[in-house]
Amino acid sequence: MVGVVLIVLLALVVGGCVCVVWAERGGPRWVRGAARVTLSAGEVVRRAEKRRRRSGRRNDGAGE
Template sequence: MVVPVLAGALALVVGGCVCVVWAERGGPRWVRVVAAVTLTAGELLRRSRKHRGQSLHNTADSGE
């Protein structure tokens, strides 16, 4: 059950990356929409990791 879910997630990630590259080269409108969604999701993920890392770092420093 886990393998099909991971394979599906991998397919979505690869498809999103392909759409980002295609949109850079002037692809159709739906490709630009998928690329925008992919880039937005990546930015949100990056911000959440950065925020989580800072909060973990701050709590570790306050204990010393």
């Protein structure tokens, strides 16, 4: 079951990347929308990772 979820997630990520490339080349409206969603999701993940790193540094250095 976990394998199926991972395969579906991988397919969504690859499909999103294809939509971003296709949209850059002037694809149809739905492709541009899918690309926008993909890029927005990437930005959310990037910001969450930055926050996680910052909070981890503060916690690690507090005991010294």
